[in-house]
Amino acid sequence: MPEVLKAPLVVEFPFTRSLGPVQSAFLTGLRERVVLGVRTGDGRVLVPPMEYDPVTAEDLRDLVEVAPTGTVTTWAWNPAPRRGQPLATPFAWALVRLDGADTALLHALDAPGPDAVRTGMRVRVRWAAERTGAITDIACFEPYAGPDLDGREGPAAVTSEPRPHDGQFADPVTGIVAEARLDYVYSPGRAQSAHIHALADRRTVGERCPECHKVYVPPRGACPTCGVATTEQVEVGPRGTVTTYCIVNIKAKNLDIEVPYVYAHIALDGAGLALHGRIGGIPYDQVRMGLRVEPVWTDDARFPDHYRPTGEPDADYDTFKELL
Amino acid sequence: MSKEPVAVVGIGQTKHVAARRDVSIAGLVREAARRALNDAELTYANIDAVVIGKAPDFFEGVMMPELYLADALGAVGKPMLRVHTAGSVGGSTALVAANLVAARVHGTVLTLAFEKQSESNAMWGLSLPIPFQQPLLAGAGGFFAPHVRAYMRRSGAPDTVGSLVAYKDRRNALKNPYAHLHEHDITLEKVQASPMLWDPIRYSETCPSSDGACAMVLTDRAGAARSPRPPAWMLGGAMRSEPTLFAGKDFVSPQAGKDCAADVYRQARIADPRREIDAVEMYVPFSWYEPMWLENLGFAAEGEGWKLTESGVTELDGELPVNMSGGVLSTNPIGASGMIRFAEAALQVRGQAGEHQVPDAHRVLGHAYGGGSQFFSMWLVGDRPPQT
Ligand SMILES: [Zn+2]
Numbered sequence: 001m002p003e004v005l006k007a008p009l010v011v012e013f014p015f016t017r018s019l020g021p022v023q024s025a026f027l028t029g030l031r032e033r034v035v036l037g038v039r040t041g042d043g044r045v046l047v048p049p050m051e052y053d054p055v056t057a058e059d060l061r062d063l064v065e066v067a068p069t070g071t072v073t074t075w076a077w078n079p080a081p082r083r084g085q086p087l088a089t090p091f092a093w094a095l096v097r098l099d100g101a102d103t104a105l106l107h108a109l110d111a112p113g114p115d116a117v118r119t120g121m122r123v124r125v126r127w128a129a130e131r132t133g134a135i136t137d138i139a140c141f142e143p144y145a146g147p148d149l150d151g152r153e154g155p156a157a158v159t160s161e162p163r164p165h166d167g168q169f170a171d172p173v174t175g176i177v178a179e180a181r182l183d184y185v186y187s188p189g190r191a192q193s194a195h196i197h198a199l200a201d202r203r204t205v206g207e208r209c210p211e212c213h214k215v216y217v218p219p220r221g222a223c224p225t226c227g228v229a230t231t232e233q234v235e236v237g238p239r240g241t242v243t244t245y246c247i248v249n250i251k252a253k254n255l256d257i258e259v260p261y262v263y264a265h266i267a268l269d270g271a272g273l274a275l276h277g278r279i280g281g282i283p284y285d286q287v288r289m290g291l292r293v294e295p296v297w298t299d300d301a302r303f304p305d306h307y308r309p310t311g312e313p314d315a316d317y318d319t320f321k322e323l324l
Numbered sequence: 325m326s327k328e329p330v331a332v333v334g335i336g337q338t339k340h341v342a343a344r345r346d347v348s349i350a351g352l353v354r355e356a357a358r359r360a361l362n363d364a365e366l367t368y369a370n371i372d373a374v375v376i377g378k379a380p381d382f383f384e385g386v387m388m389p390e391l392y393l394a395d396a397l398g399a400v401g402k403p404m405l406r407v408h409t410a411g412s413v414g415g416s417t418a419l420v421a422a423n424l425v426a427a428r429v430h431g432t433v434l435t436l437a438f439e440k441q442s443e444s445n446a447m448w449g450l451s452l453p454i455p456f457q458q459p460l461l462a463g464a465g466g467f468f469a470p471h472v473r474a475y476m477r478r479s480g481a482p483d484t485v486g487s488l489v490a491y492k493d494r495r496n497a498l499k500n501p502y503a504h505l506h507e508h509d510i511t512l513e514k515v516q517a518s519p520m521l522w523d524p525i526r527y528s529e530t531c532p533s534s535d536g537a538c539a540m541v542l543t544d545r546a547g548a549a550r551s552p553r554p555p556a557w558m559l560g561g562a563m564r565s566e567p568t569l570f571a572g573k574d575f576v577s578p579q580a581g582k583d584c585a586a587d588v589y590r591q592a593r594i595a596d597p598r599r600e601i602d603a604v605e606m607y608v609p610f611s612w613y614e615p616m617w618l619e620n621l622g623f624a625a626e627g628e629g630w631k632l633t634e635s636g637v638t639e640l641d642g643e644l645p646v647n648m649s650g651g652v653l654s655t656n657p658i659g660a661s662g663m664i665r666f667a668e669a670a671l672q673v674r675g676q677a678g679e680h681q682v683p684d685a686h687r688v689l690g691h692a693y694g695g696g697s698q699f700f701s702m703w704l705v706g707d708r709p710p711q712t
Contacts, residue, residue, distance in 0.1 A: 007455035009455055011452055013445070013448060013449075015384065015443055016442075016443045016444075017348070018344065018348055018443065050395055051395075051396065052396045053395070054400050057395070057396070188455070209571075216571065223571075224570045225567075243474075244471070244474040244477070246465075246469030246470050246472075246473060246525070247520070247522070248461075248463065248522055249519065250521045252462070252463040252466075255461065260523075263522075264470070265470050273569065273573070276458070276461065289473070302458075324470075324471075
């Protein structure tokens with residue numbers, strides 16, 4: 001059996017996010033080294049703040065400022081930081097309840113090792129040198145042994161009251177970019193791998209369904225109509241018929257093809273469904289349904305560069321009307 | 325035991341626009357929810373469950389909306405479900421909510437759908453470069469345009485029909501305060517003079533990219549009795565799917581669409597949809613899909629749908645108005661588009677569609693589809709409860 005293909009597939013996109021009033025105040029506050037929370041209907045202070053009350057679903061707008069010091073409520077050691085994480089050296093993921101807050105914030109805690117971290121330990125914000133209005137404006141948390149807000153030493157319980165804040169800052173941050181990235185290893189599977197290997201010899205190979213006898217190109221290893229595996233390999237084409245098409249007049253961002261050009265559905269002789277390709281070697285406005293075409297290959301490409309007319313008479317509509 | 329009748333007692337949507345930079349996604353969805361609750365004169369406390377739908381994850385990068393939005397939608401301590409069926413999702417989300425009421429699992433259900441296209445790029449989401457696969461060579465409309473040409477060949481429709489649909493829908497949108505596109509100076513000549521992007525599809529025959537949300541409150545017979553405004557009653561609802569690509573797939577009139585409509589008509593005891601249904605709000609992302617769906621849904625014989633469009637039957641004052649709201653051609657927050665169709669059908673039978681109200685709309689069909697004609701969902705709503 002030929003080798004099943006594999007390749008890395010990275011899916012990434014810089015999504016943008018409008019923040020709304022509460023997240024806007026929170027992130028702008030971080031830029032100004034102010035940590036804001038929000039007071040709920042039952043009097044609790046949520047940090048990070050929420051837009052809506054988790055109990056009553058009412059709007060929450062009652063912002064308060066809490067301290068940049070707090071207590072670790074639980075944690076996990078991260079021995080091998082990965083791309084995009086807050087610190088490049090091993091650190092603890094910690095939930096930190098800031099003084100004045102009733103809920104804990106998830107962030108990185110910089111510590112020399114897991115032995116230096118414990119639930120209940122006192123920590124404080126280490127601000128990033130350059131702040132833009134993002135959660136990364138808190139570079140991380142760090143152990144803190146100095147006086148707490150009430151002037152007492154050590155990890156004593158802190159009762160400091162959060163202070164009301166109007167959430168107003170000059171030049172507020174109203175949106176962020178949320179980079180999303182997913183790393184996959186992609187495999188097209190047995191059937192498509194065989195198809196792709198055959199393309200290297202400029203042969204188009206599909207698979208025939210043992211029940212309905214339709215030939216799938218490219219093959220997927222099973223017939224979606226009959227729900228059975230396909231194994232019998234069948235070479236189709238190389239000639240085929242244009243079943244339908246459109247004339248593309250607008251340049252797509254990622255494609256280096258001069259417009260106008262014809263994008264067509266092409267039923268290769270013997271195939272049970274049409275595949276897609278560009279038509280060349282004929283003025284775009286002379287392409288028609290039923291045009292007989294053949295592939296044109298270039299040296300380095302996996303797929304035909306385009307299809308060109310064979311010069312045969314056009315196919316009769318009735319011969320391809322099921323293959324549009 | 326028969327099913328519980330399902331009533332729509334609250335409908336809310338946002339003013340759809342190109343970009344809502346003033347609100348978070350939660351704020352946007354909540355705006356629609358609040359309007360639906362206000363319409364029903366209910367609060368979150370009256371809601372037993374929340375059912376939410378949205379566009380495919382790569383379209384906008386929100387992977388777990390049910391988790392993110394539970395607080396905003398008052399779902400804490402209640403069941404919250406998420407539905408996922410590509411472009412048809414707004415319709416199937418409403419049907420999942422309706423089925424929970426019909427099965428007497430819940431009495432009153434809030435259902436919502438949304439998308440902020442301005443924060444993402446749907447075309448990117450549709451064309452991820454997959455290793456070893458030939459890239460799509462044609463851009464957004466290039467997927468649809470060959471199917472339109474196939475329809476034109478099969479039906480012999482004159483090539484002006486698409487522009488008639490776009491001209492009608494954009495004029496209908498002028499009567500709908502929530503529609504995204506309000507082209508006050510629209511003329512048929514302007515539509516026909518707009519650039520041919522993917523011949524045979526012109527620029528003016530394509531849908532916009534919108535930010536928006538839609539919400540509905542569905543309830544049982546007892547809930548309907550308490551409704552301050554006339555309810556819309558679900559007379560039939562169905563979903564169908566089929567593979568995006570298979571040998572024998574009919575992109576012009578997919579079998580799953582025909583089967584879905586037939587199921588709805590069977591439930592609602594509709595023998596002749598053209599005579600017994602008063603208006604249709606259908607998912608038309610490119611203008612030519614109006615005549616195609618008219619045939620697929622049984623309002624015209626195969627090859628005859630364009631004649632209804634051309635003769636004015638589908639105009640707002642025609643015998644069978646289609647896309648009274650202005651349709652997807654005027655408003656397209658993809659994840660919400662299906663639910664907006666369903667909501668418009670309900671608005672019409674409740675007599676609450678305002679300037680785009682169809683007189684005597686007793687039975688109206690709402691239709692959604694998506695995923696390269698992979699998913700279909702439809703409901704028929706009426707101004708009277710179903711006969712039991
Ligand atoms: Zn088969």
